[in-house]
Amino acid sequence: MLDKLAASGMPYCLASSGTHERIAVSLRVTGLAGHFAPGRIFSAQDVGRGKPEPDLFLHAAAALGVAPGRCAVVEDSPLGVQAALAAGMTVYGYTALTPAEALVGAGAAATTLFATMSELPGLLLG
Numbered sequence: 001m002l003d004k005l006a007a008s009g010m011p012y013c014l015a016s017s018g019t020h021e022r023i024a025v026s027l028r029v030t031g032l033a034g035h036f037a038p039g040r041i042f043s044a045q046d047v048g049r050g051k052p053e054p055d056l057f058l059h060a061a062a063a064l065g066v067a068p069g070r071c072a073v074v075e076d077s078p079l080g081v082q083a084a085l086a087a088g089m090t091v092y093g094y095t096a097l098t099p100a101e102a103l104v105g106a107g108a109a110a111t112t113l114f115a116t117m118s119e120l121p122g123l124l125l126g
Contacts, residue, residue, distance in 0.1 A: 002035040004121045013040040015060040015073075017050055017080070039063065051079040054087035061087070072124055078106035092123055 005012050014036055016023050020043045027033040027041075042060045044050035061068045073084035076094040084091045085107045093103035093113040100113050114120055 002032065004125065006035070008125055010124070011064050011066060013042060013060050013064060015042040015056050017044045017056070019043055019045055051077070052082035052086065054083050057084055057087040057089055061089075074120065075103070075108070078102050081106035081108045092120065094120075 002012070014023065014027075018026070020041070023041055023043060024033070027036065042056060042063065044056055047055035047059050049055045057071070057073060058068060061071050068088040071087070071089040072092060073080070073087075073089045074092045074094055075081050075084055076096070076098050078098070081091050081093060081103055091108045091112060093100065093108035094117075095103065095113050095115045100110070103113060104110055112123065114123060
């Protein structure tokens with residue numbers, strides 16, 4: 001999935017409520033560390049307020065030089081959905097670990113929900 005994003009030229013990053021240390025471990029364990037260039041990983045440690053406040057997403061967008069309204073956020077938590085919407089970003093709700101109803105209840109549109117990562121490129125890239 002990240003290979004398709006990279007090939008499209010679309011800028012992307014990771015913005016997580018986790019600490020930088022936890023993010024680094026997760027990326028190593030999953031084999032995804034090489035997909036994120038320096039300066040493309042953001043943690044709640046980087047901002048004053050975490051989710052559901054929009055600060056983390058707004059910080060990431062500013063760092064990439066992208067207007068919030070042009071950002072897409074992949075989220076698997078209700079607090080993350082709320083934060084992305086508060087930032088004025090489009091939310092894609094990942095339902096593999098969180099019931100769809102919980103994400104929709106937080107504000108995600110039912111038309112942007114997906115259960116497997118293989119579905120995401122079609123949603124993002126048309």
